[in-house]
Amino acid sequence: MVGGAQLEGSSSHQTSQVDASFMATSQVIALRQLAFPDHVTVLIDILEEFRKLQAGPRPSQKLLNNVNSKIYRIRHFVAWMSEGMPRLSKLKFLGQLDRLQGWVSHLRECSMALSTTLHYLKNVCQFLVFFQETPPTSSCVSNTAIVKAIRELRASIRSWARPLAIHAMHVKEKKEAALHSMEELCECRRLALLAIPKLLSKLEVQHCNMDQWKLFGYVTGFLASLYGHRLGVFLNMTDGQVTKAVHCPEKGDYLLKVEEHKTNQSFGMAKMLLSSQEYGWLLSIIQIKNRLAAGSAKSKYVFFNTNASPSTLLTRYLQMAWLEMNLRGVPTFTSLRTAVATFARDRHGEDSEERHSMARLMCHDTATSDKFYAMDLKQARKGRLLFEQAQETTSTRTLHQVPGSDLTAYRSYCVAALLIRHKLPKEAVVEFQVHDWLQRTTGTDGTTIRLTSSKAAGHTFTLSQQEDELLECYFCHVRAEATKRLTSEQGRFFVDCGGNPLTNLYADLQRLRKKYLPQVPGAAVDETPSSSETPSTSTGPASLPTPPVSLGKQWDRFLKVFPVSLRSAPPRKRQCVGAGFTAHRPLYRKWRNVQLLERSSYILSQAMGRQATQPTKEGWVNNTPSVQDVVRGWVAPRDPPTCSRRLIRSISEQRWRGLAVRDFGGEKGKGVVATCPMDKGDVVCDYHGTLISQAEGRLREDSIYRFFSQEFCIDASSRCDCHPEVDTYGRFLNHSRKRPNLKAKRFDLTFPDGPRPVLVFLAMHNIKVGEELLWDYGVTKTSFGGEGKDLAWLDM
Numbered sequence: 101m102v103g104g105a106q107l108e109g110s111s112s113h114q115t116s117q118v119d120a121s122f123m124a125t126s127q128v129i130a131l132r133q134l135a136f137p138d139h140v141t142v143l144i145d146i147l148e149e150f151r152k153l154q155a156g157p158r159p160s161q162k163l164l165n166n167v168n169s170k171i172y173r174i175r176h177f178v179a180w181m182s183e184g185m186p187r188l189s190k191l192k193f194l195g196q197l198d199r200l201q202g203w204v205s206h207l208r209e210c211s212m213a214l215s216t217t218l219h220y221l222k223n224v225c226q227f228l229v230f231f232q233e234t235p236p237t238s239s240c241v242s243n244t245a246i247v248k249a250i251r252e253l254r255a256s257i258r259s260w261a262r263p264l265a266i267h268a269m270h271v272k273e274k275k276e277a278a279l280h281s282m283e284e285l286c287e288c289r290r291l292a293l294l295a296i297p298k299l300l301s302k303l304e305v306q307h308c309n310m311d312q313w314k315l316f317g318y319v320t321g322f323l324a325s326l327y328g329h330r331l332g333v334f335l336n337m338t339d340g341q342v343t344k345a346v347h348c349p350e351k352g353d354y355l356l357k358v359e360e361h362k363t364n365q366s367f368g369m370a371k372m373l374l375s376s377q378e379y380g381w382l383l384s385i386i387q388i389k390n391r392l393a394a395g396s397a398k399s400k401y402v403f404f405n406t407n408a409s410p411s412t413l414l415t416r417y418l419q420m421a422w423l424e425m426n427l428r429g430v431p432t433f434t435s436l437r438t439a440v441a442t443f444a445r446d447r448h449g450e451d452s453e454e455r456h457s458m459a460r461l462m463c464h465d466t467a468t469s470d471k472f473y474a475m476d477l478k479q480a481r482k483g484r485l486l487f488e489q490a491q492e493t494t495s496t497r498t499l500h501q502v503p504g505s506d507l508t509a510y511r512s513y514c515v516a517a518l519l520i521r522h523k524l525p526k527e528a529v530v531e532f533q534v535h536d537w538l539q540r541t542t543g544t545d546g547t548t549i550r551l552t553s554s555k556a557a558g559h560t561f562t563l564s565q566q567e568d569e570l571l572e573c574y575f576c577h578v579r580a581e582a583t584k585r586l587t588s589e590q591g592r593f594f595v596d597c598g599g600n601p602l603t604n605l606y607a608d609l610q611r612l613r614k615k616y617l618p619q620v621p622g623a624a625v626d627e628t629p630s631s632s633e634t635p636s637t638s639t640g641p642a643s644l645p646t647p648p649v650s651l652g653k654q655w656d657r658f659l660k661v662f663p664v665s666l667r668s669a670p671p672r673k674r675q676c677v678g679a680g681f682t683a684h685r686p687l688y689r690k691w692r693n694v695q696l697l698e699r700s701s702y703i704l705s706q707a708m709g710r711q712a713t714q715p716t717k718e719g720w721v722n723n724t725p726s727v728q729d730v731v732r733g734w735v736a737p738r739d740p741p742t743c744s745r746r747l748i749r750s751i752s753e754q755r756w757r758g759l760a761v762r763d764f765g766g767e768k769g770k771g772v773v774a775t776c777p778m779d780k781g782d783v784v785c786d787y788h789g790t791l792i793s794q795a796e797g798r799l800r801e802d803s804i805y806r807f808f809s810q811e812f813c814i815d816a817s818s819r820c821d822c823h824p825e826v827d828t829y830g831r832f833l834n835h836s837r838k839r840p841n842l843k844a845k846r847f848d849l850t851f852p853d854g855p856r857p858v859l860v861f862l863a864m865h866n867i868k869v870g871e872e873l874l875w876d877y878g879v880t881k882t883s884f885g886g887e888g889k890d891l892a893w894l895d896m
């Protein structure tokens with residue numbers, strides 16, 4: 101028996117390097133150490149051939165390392181199989197089944213990681229397959245023996261699959277438990293923003309190692325929790341790279357590029373866009389270094405050491421800062437990276453362009469991570485949401501648990517932004533159209549909106565990005581919620597909670613005034629809410645001395661601590677106070693209201709089924725909905741969307757809900773977008789025009805607004821005689837072959853003036869606010885003898 105050192109001293113230089121690193125690991129120490137028969141040249145040759153085949157013509161360093169590891173494992177196998185055997189050059193020992201079984205049991209007995217054992221088995225199996233295909237001429241081992249050996253190894257590999265899967269599950273579980281939350285990452289940056297300037301000023305007055313390390317911890321923690329860069333990126337960041345960062349004077353930011361890091365071969369330089377403040381931190385660190393003793397000043401690295409090398413203890417410094425910030429767990433750069441990459445995937449979707457561009461910035465391989473990332477609660481929740489959304493109807497797609505008063509308050513902020521910040525006259529805000537919103541243009545200085553309705557025509561204003569987001573959120577959620585029950589709407593941007601155009605803007609302003617300026621003497625406070633809206637009861641100054649913004653935050657926290665469910669008991673005063681909610685009464689009242697709403701809807705949903713349930717049977721002791729509560733929540737069932745009476749009315753009056761025409765410009769021109777969520781199967785509108793025969797349709801002058809069905813033609817080239825005052829929607833619907841969300845369906849309806857066929861568009865799946873409505877015109881570039889061969893959009 102020979103020691104491990106002899107195994108290292110193999111003929112190949114590369115192998116010996118790998119062996120050396122392997123020898124350091126406990127698994128190898130646990131493996132029975134055997135002598136590889138170096139004197140058997142046929143073995144050396146065949147191993148060398150195998151190595152070449154595995155490495156291919158131009159192997160990367162990583163591949164070379166992997167191949168060396170493979171060879172190492174095969175050498176171990178050969179050493180085991182050949183030990184004490186005669187005439188080794190005949191290679192008969194390779195087919196010794198009992199020896200092979202002994203080797204497999206030996207692997208099992210060693211305290212190796214499961215995955216490592218599996219590597220041994222797979223590599224040897226691969227080698228034997230290679231051997232079977234290209235046996236050396238001196239080989240006397242029979243093909244049957246090799247086949248049996250391969251079979252034995254494959255059976256072993258299969259038997260490891262299950263324990264390995266269980267092991268992988270445990271690893272994932274551990275990862276789940278260690279994943280930092282998004283709140284932690286944000287909190288880290290918030291606290292770092294406060295701590296870094298203080299540390300910098302302290303270091304300016306007097307240098308102290310502890311402060312310097314903490315500073316490194318805070319700065320790297322800040323950047324890593326945002327960009328998820330590897331430790332190596334911070335270790336290798338040099339003064340030169342900082343001073344050479346690309347500066348954008350207009351925006352005041354800097355693009356910093358770090359050349360040396362683990363994956364620069366695949367991703368190039370690691371990049372970070374820094375604000376001037378963040379960039380200033382790095383410059384200050386460099387200045388601190390230059391003021392210090394010569395040793396540190398020699399270091400070219402930003403996160404310097406007392407000698408010229410980079411600071412190797414950055415992870416320790418990060419952990420020090422983390423501890424000081426009182427955040428959960430013990431972070432490493434890898435754990436922050438995992439969290440950042442997980443949130444990017446959860447937020448933007450697995451295959452989204454946003455996720456991939458974030459991954460490119462953080463030099464991160466999404467394909468590998470998808471294999472190894474743990475599914476966390478948030479992801480599971482998101483998955484559930486997908487299932488729920490797949491079965492969602494408009495009636496269930498509500499802003500759950502957001503009281504009407506809060507929705508109204510949100511609108512008030514939007515109105516106030518336009519009236520007060522942008523100084524728009526009242527009529528302009530009242531007349532602001534959905535169409536104007538959809539036509540807004542985005543430039544470097546913000547989003548510009550041009551008002552077009554007669555009373556407001558000529559008004560133009562520019563919103564900041566934040567204001568744009570505020571209004572977009574209002575449009576997509578609050579307005580969409582308000583208008584969802586309407587059968588048609590007038591296209592005004594600001595509507596009350598019943599979806600009607602808003603006229604009394606001052607009520608909105610008064611509402612805000614009442615919230616924010618309760619003590620202004622003589623401020624005329626209009627106590628009456630606009631007719632169809634709920635007054636904002638929970639936020640009045642008398643009932644709630646704390647500012648309304650913090651109430652919102654408190655409510656979020658309150659809900660987290662005391663989640664509302666059908667069965668949960670309202671929190672007691674002691675519990676509220678214990679959890680830090682001193683002014684708990686309004687929160688408690690709100691909690692009960694939310695539960696009451698949930699319970700009423702539950703009773704209603706039960707009553708729709710076969711067995712109506714009495715509230716008392718649910719075992720609810722208090723906060724039980726009364727008959728009035730339940731009745732209030734009841735909505736009369738709507739006619740099915742395709743009910744002919746309803747269709748005839750909508751077509752005759754050209755009243756369609758949730759549609760707006762948007763000008764996309766260019767070749768595409770106008771199109772129609774949804775301003776309200778729509779459900780699969782919803783009737784969207786008809787293709788409105790003059791019904792003529794196919795033959796007549798062909799005789800008329802060419803038009804892009806003519807619809808040919810198999811039996812008739814609808815001509816929408818000009819406004820129709822029945823609605824000369826409106827631009828009907830159907831004619832503006834654009835085409836998509838690959839992503840249509842509407843399909844055209846023929847209905848035969850009897851109108852007051854007689855029966856006739858109509859073409860109606862139905863939603864093919866649930867449609868979101870802002871989505872363009874598209875249907876497949878049924879033509880491709882090759883249709884009509886290739887007439888449209890130059891029209892790229894036909895195939896899109």
Ligand SMILES: C[S@@+](CC[C@H](N)C(=O)[O-])C[C@H]1O[C@@H](n2cnc3c(N)ncnc32)[C@H](O)[C@@H]1O
Nearest residue numbers: 767768769770771804805831832833834835893
């Ligand atoms: C029925 S009209 C649709 C409304 C039209 N976009 C407009 O502004 O009046 C059909 C014409 O719209 C244009 N169009 C339709 N779908 C398109 C698409 N996906 N991309 C570009 N142009 C499209 C083509 O010019 C087509 O002839």
